Amino acid sequence: MVDPIQSGRNGETRNIIDDEFKVTPWEVEGEIDYNKLIESFGTQKITPDVLEKIKDLIGEVHPMLKLQYFFSHRDFDWILSKYEKGDKFYLYTGRGPSGMIHMGHLLPWIFTKYLQDKFDAKLLFQITDDEKFLYGQDRTLQQIHHFTYENILDIIAVGFDPKKTKIIVDTKHIKHLYPIATEVAKRITLSTAKAVFGFSNSTNIGMIGFPSIQAAPCFLPSIIEGKPIPVLIPAAIDQDPYWRMTRDVAERLGYYKPAQIHSKFLPGLGISGKMSSSKPETALFTTDEPEVVEKKVSTAFTGGQATVALQRKLGGNPAGCPVFWYLRYFFDTERQSDERLLKCRSGNLLCGECKSDLALQSKSFIVDFRKRRESAKDVIKEFMYNGET
Numbered sequence: 001m002v003d004p005i006q007s008g009r010n011g012e013t014r015n016i017i018d019d020e021f022k023v024t025p026w027e028v029e030g031e032i033d034y035n036k037l038i039e040s041f042g043t044q045k046i047t048p049d050v051l052e053k054i055k056d057l058i059g060e061v062h063p064m065l066k067l068q069y070f071f072s073h074r075d076f077d078w079i080l081s082k083y084e085k086g087d088k089f090y091l092y093t094g095r096g097p098s099g100m101i102h103m104g105h106l107l108p109w110i111f112t113k114y115l116q117d118k119f120d121a122k123l124l125f126q127i128t129d130d131e132k133f134l135y136g137q138d139r140t141l142q143q144i145h146h147f148t149y150e151n152i153l154d155i156i157a158v159g160f161d162p163k164k165t166k167i168i169v170d171t172k173h174i175k176h177l178y179p180i181a182t183e184v185a186k187r188i189t190l191s192t193a194k195a196v197f198g199f200s201n202s203t204n205i206g207m208i209g210f211p212s213i214q215a216a217p218c219f220l221p222s223i224i225e226g227k228p229i230p231v232l233i234p235a236a237i238d239q240d241p242y243w244r245m246t247r248d249v250a251e252r253l254g255y256y257k258p259a260q261i262h263s264k265f266l267p268g269l270g271i272s273g274k275m276s277s278s279k280p281e282t283a284l285f286t287t288d289e290p291e292v293v294e295k296k297v298s299t300a301f302t303g304g305q306a307t308v309a310l311q312r313k314l315g316g317n318p319a320g321c322p323v324f325w326y327l328r329y330f331f332d333t334e335r336q337s338d339e340r341l342l343k344c345r346s347g348n349l350l351c352g353e354c355k356s357d358l359a360l361q362s363k364s365f366i367v368d369f370r371k372r373r374e375s376a377k378d379v380i381k382e383f384m385y386n387g388e389t
């Protein structure tokens with residue numbers, strides 16, 4: 001079932017599945033079968049009893065959970081049980097500043113803000129500028145620093161609570177991470193790093209050591225608070241290899257294993273693949289002008305038939321339509337989305353209507369978001385990590 005690209009003493013690379021798709025922290029390709037990914041990564045499905053537990057604790061289930069956008073986890077149930085007994089947890093998430101922010105990045109952050117509000121949780125937000133410099137050949141540190149600044153504006157614009165949120169930029173705040181990263185690094189062999197991340201002899205040594213830096217914020221809350229603190233990481237599932245590695249060493253270092261809640265990917269507006277900055281024509285950026293949004297949406301791929309007559313006769317295929325998924329995860333209510341699905345399948349809805357809904361909603365969202373990005377410029381300092389939270 002699993003087709004490893006490289007085998008190591010401590011396991012096998014589980015990032016390429018059946019040659020059909022590939023999910024690593026740096027590359028996501030092909031049509032992803034999320035059930036296969038759960039099996040292959042060894043994570044757990046978010047089951048109805050987990051959702052029940054959330055409902056008991058906070059009185060509701062967020063649509064991203066209900067619609068299974070967040071579909072997989074590691075120890076999320078344990079985090080909830082701890083919380084029920086009165087043990088608060090920290091949230092931890094992040095960004096590798098390789099470009100501007102698109103709507104796909106925003107989804108896990110919007111959900112993280114929701115968790116922060118509902119569970120009154122502190123948040124560490126790591127910016128891995130080192131990772132994005134080390135990975136790939138073409139970016140200077142200066143370019144990365146520019147994106148770091150731009151991305152911080154987006155992070156603040158999401159609306160996190162400045163009193164409970166601290167942003168850590170690796171190259172700026174390394175002294176707070178380095179002691180923990182060193183402890184982690186000592187316990188990870190090259191063979192494990194190759195197996196988990198697919199590193200090879202041509203990988204630069206900066207990248208080989210980097211995962212211990214992304215592991216460090218998992219344990220920083222315990223150092224800040226002076227006792228073991230549970231940590232929950234909301235992110236898309238591409239980041240899971242980091243947590244697999246971190247969980248392996250956590251208990252040996254006297255910390256809890258970090259828990260995760262994994263999302264799917266928001267698709268790009270093209271024929272397949274996730275929304276990605278490397279395909280800018282199929283991604284909607286938080287800084288796009290309204291005309292640009294309009295144009296990208298109008299040229300989006302859809303699950304529609306070749307002609308209106310065929311669409312009316314045969315109906316469309318919402319499951320293969322990025323416009324449908326985009327509306328479902330971002331803008332429609334569950335009921336609106338279900339209605340859209342049925343109308344599309346029965347030929348009673350044309351692609352032009354969905355595109356016009358998406359263009360309208362995205363433009364209004366982005367116009368509002370850009371204002372919040374502007375205001376963020378005045379409060380950056382409040383959000384930066386200073387050794388405490």
Ligand code: TYM
Binds near residue numbers: 093104126214239
């Ligand atoms: P990065 O910058 O690649 O991605 C930032 C966050 O966005 C998620 N993501 C997406 N989610 C939905 N749809 C998409 N199309 C999509 N593309 C990206 C990613 O999963 C991530 O949650 N190494 C990390 C930075 C990092 C981090 C972390 C991320 C450091 N510590 C802790 C998550 C949690 C990176 O380069 O993310």
